[in-house]
Amino acid sequence: xxxxxxxxxxxxxxxxxxxxxxxxxxxxxxxxxxxxxxxxxxxxxxxxxxxxxxxxxxxxxxxxxxxxxxxxxxxxxxxxxxxxxxxxxxxxxxxxxxxxxxxxxxxxxxxxxxxxxxxxxxxxxxxxxxxxxxxxxxxxxxxxxxxxxxxxxxxxxxxxxxxxxxxxxxxxxxxxxxxxxxxxxxxxxxxxxxxxxxxxxxxxxxxxxxxxxxxxxxxxxxxxxxxxxxxxxxxxxxxxxxxxxxxxxxxxxxxxxxxxxxxxxxxxxxxxxxxxxxxxxxxxxxxxxxxxxxxxxxxxxxxxxxxxxxxxxxxxxxxxxxxxxxxxxxxxxxxxxxxxxxxxxxxxxxxxxxxxxxxxxxxxxxxxxxxxxxxxxxxxxxxxxxxxxxxxx
Amino acid sequence: xxxxxxxxxxxxxxxxxxxxxxxxxxxxxxxxxxxxxxxxxxxxxxxxxxxxxxxxxxxxxxxxxxxxxxxxxxxxxxxxxxxxxxxxxxxxxxxxxxxxxxxxxxxxxxxxxxxxxxxxxxxxxxxxxxxxxxxxxxxxxxxxxxxxxxxxxxxxxxxxxxxxxxxxxxxxxxxxxxxxxxxxxxxxxxxxxxxxxxxxxxxxxxxxxxxxxxxxxxxxxxxxxxxxxxxxxxxxxxxxxxxxxxxxxxxxxxxxxxxxxxxx
Numbered sequence: 001x002x003x004x005x006x007x008x009x010x011x012x013x014x015x016x017x018x019x020x021x022x023x024x025x026x027x028x029x030x031x032x033x034x035x036x037x038x039x040x041x042x043x044x045x046x047x048x049x050x051x052x053x054x055x056x057x058x059x060x061x062x063x064x065x066x067x068x069x070x071x072x073x074x075x076x077x078x079x080x081x082x083x084x085x086x087x088x089x090x091x092x093x094x095x096x097x098x099x100x101x102x103x104x105x106x107x108x109x110x111x112x113x114x115x116x117x118x119x120x121x122x123x124x125x126x127x128x129x130x131x132x133x134x135x136x137x138x139x140x141x142x143x144x145x146x147x148x149x150x151x152x153x154x155x156x157x158x159x160x161x162x163x164x165x166x167x168x169x170x171x172x173x174x175x176x177x178x179x180x181x182x183x184x185x186x187x188x189x190x191x192x193x194x195x196x197x198x199x200x201x202x203x204x205x206x207x208x209x210x211x212x213x214x215x216x217x218x219x220x221x222x223x224x225x226x227x228x229x230x231x232x233x234x235x236x237x238x239x240x241x242x243x244x245x246x247x248x249x250x251x252x253x254x255x256x257x258x259x260x261x262x263x264x265x266x267x268x269x270x271x272x273x274x275x276x277x278x279x280x281x282x283x284x285x286x287x288x289x290x291x292x293x294x295x296x297x298x299x300x301x302x303x304x305x306x307x308x309x310x311x312x313x314x315x316x317x318x319x320x321x322x323x324x325x326x327x328x329x330x331x332x333x334x335x336x337x338x339x340x341x342x343x344x345x346x347x348x349x350x351x352x353x354x355x356x357x358x359x360x361x362x363x364x365x366x367x368x369x370x371x372x373x374x375x376x377x378x379x380x381x382x383x384x385x386x387x388x389x390x391x392x393x
Numbered sequence: 394x395x396x397x398x399x400x401x402x403x404x405x406x407x408x409x410x411x412x413x414x415x416x417x418x419x420x421x422x423x424x425x426x427x428x429x430x431x432x433x434x435x436x437x438x439x440x441x442x443x444x445x446x447x448x449x450x451x452x453x454x455x456x457x458x459x460x461x462x463x464x465x466x467x468x469x470x471x472x473x474x475x476x477x478x479x480x481x482x483x484x485x486x487x488x489x490x491x492x493x494x495x496x497x498x499x500x501x502x503x504x505x506x507x508x509x510x511x512x513x514x515x516x517x518x519x520x521x522x523x524x525x526x527x528x529x530x531x532x533x534x535x536x537x538x539x540x541x542x543x544x545x546x547x548x549x550x551x552x553x554x555x556x557x558x559x560x561x562x563x564x565x566x567x568x569x570x571x572x573x574x575x576x577x578x579x580x581x582x583x584x585x586x587x588x589x590x591x592x593x594x595x596x597x598x599x600x601x602x603x604x605x606x607x608x609x610x611x612x613x614x615x616x617x618x619x620x621x622x623x624x625x626x627x628x629x630x631x632x633x634x635x636x637x638x639x640x641x642x643x644x645x646x647x648x649x650x651x652x653x654x655x656x657x
Contacts, residue, residue, distance in 0.1 A: 002639065043494045096599045096646035105506065109483075116487040116564065124567040135477055136507060136528035136566040150646030152597065154536050155528045157478075157507035165525060172543050176395075178597045196494045197502035247523035249515035255503045266521050355519060379503065380512030 004274055005243050005389070006171045007236035008228050009089075009181075012080035014072055015224035015319045017053030020079040025336045028344040031363050033318045035208045035220050037116020042113065043192035047199055050208045052222025052320025053190060059138030065132055067108045070187040072225035073143055076185075086147055089181045089229065095150035099179035101170045102140040103163025103186045105154045105324030105378075108133045110191040139187060151179050157183050157324065160288075161247075162186065163226070164327025164386055168245030170230045180232070186328025187225040194323060195221055200343040201255065209291035209321070210348040211314035212300060212360055216291045226328035240335050240391040243371070246271030250381025257295055257377060261302040262290075264375065267383035268306060275370065279307050284343045284372040286334045289314020290321050291348070295307045295377065296388070300356035303362050307373075313361040317348030327376040331386055338369040338390035395542035397514030398590040399479040400551055401580035401633055402497045403460030405432045405453055406615065406622075407573050411460055416632060419609060426611045430560040432574035438517045446500060447513055450479035454510035454557040455517065461578035462518065462553060469580070470522040470544050471553040473511045476530055476620035477561070477569045479504065484563030510557070522550065534623045535602070535641025535649040541581055542595045551582040556621040572618030577628060591631040594652040602640035608633075632656050 012020060027034065036053060038046040054072060063070045077083040090098050111133035115124045124134075132138030137155040144153050154169060156162045162267040163186025170182035188194075198204050198219060205218035230242065248270060250263030257264070272279065285307055287299055291314075303312055315333050322329050329332025337343050346352070347362040352360045374386045402412040408427020409415045417425050418438060423548065434456035436444055444452070462469065482501055489497050506512070508526035515524055530537035534556050541554035557576030561569060606613050607625045615622040623641070630637040630653035641649045 043490055074415050096644070099644070111489055112483070112565065113490055116491040119491075119564050122564060124564050129568050130569045131531075134565055135530065137476070137503075137530040137533065141530060144645060150535060150644050152539060152643035152647055153645075154540070155530075156525055157528050158511070158524075158526050159506040159508060169525070169540065169543075176543055178539075178543075192490045192494055192506070193502075196490060196497045196498075197486075197505065199495075200497045200499040200502055247525075248511075248521050251515045251519050251521050253510065253516070254506075254512045263521060270523075343427065378508070379506045380508035380524075380526075381515060382508055382512070382526075 005233055005241045005305050007231045007233045007239040008335065009231040009236035009239045009334055010082050010085040010229040010244055011335055012076055012082045012229060013224060013226040013329050014075050015322060015329055016054060016222050017319055021324055021336055022334060025340050029364055031345045031347060032263035033208060033347045035320055040190050040195065043196065047195055048206050049191045049204045050220045052206060052220060054223055059284050065130060067133065068110050069108050069139055069187055070142055072189055073139065073187055075223040076227050085229055086183060090091060090185055092148045093180040095148050097151055097153035097180040098149050099182045100140055100149045100153045100254050101156065101182060103183050103327060104136065104139060104323050105157060105159050105162055105188050106191055106193055107136045107139050109193050110189055113192050121178040149183060153288050158382040159380055160323050160326055161376040161378035161382040161384045162324040162327060162382035164376035165247060167242055167246055167331060167386055171242055171245060174230055174232060182230040184228045184230055184328060185324035188223060188322055188324040190223045191309055203292055205291060208348055209317055210351045211289035211291040211317050211346050212296045212356060213349045214351045214353060216296060218292055218321040219290050223323040224319060224325040226325060226332045232357035238392040241389040243387040243389050244271040246274060246275035246385040248383045252381055255379050257298050259298060261298045263381055263383045264302055264377060265306065265384040270386045271385040282310050282371045282373050283369040284337060284369065285310050285312045286315040286330045286374040287312055287315055288375040288377045291316060297353060300353040304355040310359060311343050311361055311367060312356065312359050313344050313346045315344050317346060327384060330374045334372045334388055338372055341366055341368060343367050345371060394548045395595040396584045397542055397545040397581040397593050398584055398587040398589055399463035399579050399584040399593065400587055403457030403578035405434045405576045407432050425648065426614060430573040443513060448479050448482050448504050450559040451510045451513055453559055453574055454555050455514050457578035458514045458553060458555045461580040469520065469551045469553050471511060471514060471524040471555065472527065472537055472541040473555045474529065474533055475558050476525040476528060476533050477558055477571055478507050478528060480565050480569060481562040482560060484565055497552050531620045532642045533620060533642050538641060539643060539649050545581040551580050552569040554579045554581060556624055558619050558621045573623040575615050575619040577621060577624050588657055592654040596650050597643065598648055598650050599646055600648055602642040627651060627653060
């Protein structure tokens with residue numbers, strides 16, 4: 001185990017697949033998709049596409065600053081003992097020794113969208129003027145106040161790599177002795193900005209997304225919140241581990257991946273270097289696999305070249321692309337796969353890209369997964385690769 | 394304790410196009426604070442097509458990043474921080490979504506990601522090194538500085554810190570007030586091998602940061618009105634021989650204490 005490893009003492013997720021680890025584990029084992037026909041009407045007539053909506057969110061007890069994103073975060077805190085574990089950690093370590101790193105792409109922008117639909121003489125309506133509704137750090141400020149975290153608080157917003165990179169910063173805070181525990185969060189909620197924005201780029205499939213399928217035609221947007229409590233290994237010796245977070249930049253294009261996957265390869269190599277493990281040490285890789293034409297063909301070639309014997313799948317056909325939350329959500333999905341001994345399938349993929357056909361799991365497969373990787377790539381050419389190890393059973 | 398030297402500076406503000414211009418202005422006490430809300434970033438390093446496409450907020454951040462990384466120091470890791478991002482672009486997108494959501498511009502949407510400036514800069518600098526984009530609130534420069542110091546302290550390459558916020562735009566300004574453009578960049582490098590450069594020693598402590606305004610009272614409107622300008626007292630410290638201490642908030646119960654030692 002590399003010296004740089006940190007423990008993932010507690011984790012949970014809420015997504016279109018359900019709320020909590022058991023719901024995710026069961027859905028992934030069954031190969032079920034959480035995607036539904038788009039019924040998000042906040043911006044008028046829904047776009048003809050499919051989405052990964054979290055069911056029942058509208059019926060949850062409203063948080064004090066009531067936003068869709070805060071409801072996701074509040075629900076995550078209530079699951080899998082996450083809130084209790086965090087409270088115990090805060091009591092044990094002291095609130096100022098617990099840090100928060102939150103990754104998001106759009107934060108509470110759904111509230112800004114609502115406000116602009118009913119501006120009051122060119123100004124925000126009086127009931128929607130809380131600054132936390134309109135800037136990216138708002139959810140982290142709200143979550144700090146909710147939980148009592150008083151340590152350093154960060155919001156990373158590097159599009160779809162944001163919450164994977166949050167794991168990297170969280171681990172660095174621990175190793176540097178700045179914190180004794182770090183709550184890493186990924187969160188993004190459905191909103192008109194991303195649904196219509198990706199639609200304007202012609203990147204949204206009218207059908208449920210089909211990652212790595214030869215007939216794929218774009219993404220399905222989803223929403224999620226995922227949380228992980230990072231601790232020193234000595235404080236949680238039996239827990240799963242974050243071995244490394246490799247990061248890089250494409251330095252190529254703002255919205256298109258590098259055609260040879262140079263940035264993604266550099267992120268992978270940085271992760272392998274950091275954890276000092278060879279590619280063959282890994283049993284599973286959770287792919288970025290958005291179902292966009294460009295991403296999947298480039299990622300397939302990269303995996304075939306650098307990780308040819310590793311089982312691989314994209315879970316975005318099950319959850320939708322949860323954007324800034326995807327890194328943390330897919331880290332949790334990967335941890336659950338290792339814990340349950342079941343690698344998820346690639347829901348929606350029928351005829352895979354030839355380059356990756358031999359190793360891409362189209363349906364779930366039972367397997368011993370000791371070490372695993374998770375890829376996240378974002379607009380701006382921002383790449384992250386997490387290396388994870390299962391905990392002691 | 395994190396230790397780094399400041400190897401390069403960049404600054405762009407209304408009426409002050411670059412860091413040397415700022416230093417000359419600062420040393421001439423007869424000059425008033427330039428009027429206006431808008432800076433004029435040249436962002437000369439961007440390719441002409443990208444310079445035309447890049448929104449003002451992106452050009453502002455990329456301009457100071459370029460200033461601080463002259464002398465071939467392009468391929469370095471970078472921490473970009475902006476409290477409010479590209480509010481002008483967000484305002485247009487929100488207005489479009491409210492009235493004609495199908496007409497949202499794909500170019501505007503592409504530039505709406507908070508790491509647009511980091512992406513443009515990495516392309517311009519041909520840098521595959523990791524970059525990040527933070528938004529840590531109105532008092533977020535401390536979190537950004539800590540992130541950059543953590544990276545610089547790993548001892549690999551110099552680390553670029555860019556803090557920028559553009560003047561507010563549209564109704565969003567009601568909740569995210571920002572009086573004028575301001576951007577600043579620091580290139581942080583190893584303590585050894587750069588003896589003539591200002592030395593920063595950073596440490597995380599419990600407690601509340603003490604908001605100390607700039608020594609030069611002329612700078613106070615920028616310091617009060619723009620989140621990125623919270624770094625101005627530290628910039629003054631780097632320019633004035635001697636040793637000075639600063640504190641910046643990190644969370645509700647922690648602060649970043651920075652000791653700045655500038656050469657004669």
